[in-house]
Amino acid sequence: MKKFNVVFVGGGSTYTPDMMELMCLVKETFPVKKIVLYDNDEERQEPIGQYGEVLFREYYPELEEYVYTTDKATAFKDMDFAFVQIRAGGLPMREQDEKIPLKYGVIGQETCGPGGFAYGIRSVLAMKDLIEDIRRYSPDTWILNYSNPAAIVAEACKLLFPDDHRIINICDVAIDIMDVFCPLADKKRQDVEPRYFGLNHFGWFTALYDKETGEDVLPTILQELLSGNASDKLGFTAKNDDYWNFTFNHLEKMVKDYPYSLPNTYMQYYLYPQEMVEHSDPNYTRANYVMDNREKNVFAYCREIVKLGKMKGTKHDLDLRYGENADNETEKASVANNDAHATYIIELAESLAYNKHDIFLLMVKNDGVIPNVEEGMMLEVACRVGSYGAQPLAYGPIGTFEKGLLESQYAYEKLTVEATLEGSYQKCLQALAVNRTVVDTDLAKTILDEYIEANGQYFPTFS
Ligand code: G6P
Ligand code: MN
Secondary structure, eight states: OEEEEEEEESSSSHHHHHHHHHHTTTTTSSEEEEEEEEEOHHHHHHHHHHHHHHHHHOOOOOOOEEEESOHHHHHHOOOSEEEOOOOOTTTHHHHHHHHHHHHHOOOSSSTTTTTHHHHHHHHHHHHHHHHHHHHHHHOOOEEEEESHHHHHHHHHHHSTTTOOTEEEEOOSSSHHHHHGGGGGOOOOOGGGGEEEEETEEEEEEEEEETTTTBBHHHHHHHHHHHOOOOOHHHHHHOOOOOOHHHHHHHHHHHHHHHHTTTEEEHHHHHOHHHHHHTTTTSSSSSHHHIIIIIIHHHHHHHHHHHTTTHHHHHHHOOOOOHSOOTTTTSSSTTTSOHHHHHHHHHHHHHHHTTTTOOOEEEEEEEESSSSSTTTTTTTEEEEEETEEEEEOOOOOOOOOHHHHHHHHHHHHHHHHHHHHHTTOOOHHHHHHHHHTTTTOOHHHHHHHHHHHHHGGGGGGOOO
């Protein structure tokens, strides 16, 4: 089996420890020679990098090389895969993204509404530089990107690197929805093949075909959601996180109002903005929660293991946490409480590496996939994945309601990217005004001006 070189970009991300642990668990099916962590924030990456030393020494002795670095040449030379998860501006800027609109009663969310706009501007600039750097050293690396807001990043990649089919933008949330809801039809995610369309964090499942029988199990799942017992049956508390519990429960309401498809959970921000604003605390947003919980826990975990100098034989032993007798009560299986995040991107890498032709939900250009929306729209749809890259499955025409929503959301995304690359204040304003969470021009201006102020050097000069 060919062995690969892999770089994790955003080595200081709270998701990196899970990714590294998973690399140990999949070493039979996805063997690697070399793992590199890269981050531009040396201090942040350090404890995670040191944690990797302990982890790999014990669980991946076959690994020929492991380094963590802030040097681009070391990080990007001779790479087969770059797993990218960067957060331009970090969590402190996420907090601003969320809090500024909430002051005015507008959705304050990482990727939806104005928050996604501000984060999008920072991300487009950071991703442009990063991809240019990677390509300087590894022209053929598969760049698998998780960085948000993925819809806007994908649109920018299309414009900036139009011929580069080895940049693939992926999101875990649609796949996560399959993991959570397929059990309502007594299925697992792996048993079904999805049909889904939309933009990232903005789409709908319209079929889930049983891989064996070809039967569509989505109607069964919708029926269960409509009956109102889904949350009892599924026990969402498994995620151990109020935000996600609320969000998955809320899907039930969306299905009751639109009972013919299964929406992406993020549709709640666009279809129920008032309820979502009322549910938010303008003084303590998701960014605060993540900083106080996941971020603290992950860094504490890494530091503890570095101090111990070992994992085997301690409560952190991977066999205890992921093995057959894993005790999920005492020690969370995943440090970031989101191991699915790591699983999906590695599954994607395997399909690319070994030409497996599996189906993934990915962001690709509309080249006749949906004939009644704009050509070139960066859709999130089912794609077949092999060594040739991601090939979308034809979807067909969509209904008026979804078409209307998609077109205005895409106009917002496109305007955000153009505004960033052209430094256009006018396009920023248009982007916010066309977004259905904002609408009002005066409000758009107020939010925009505060974002420009708060983002300083992260933003280009808009004129
Ligand atoms: C899901 C989405 C990501 C998003 C994350 C936020 O995984 O697909 O795009 O970044 O949720 O999670 P958080 O715990 O940081 O709010
Ligand atoms: Mn996502």
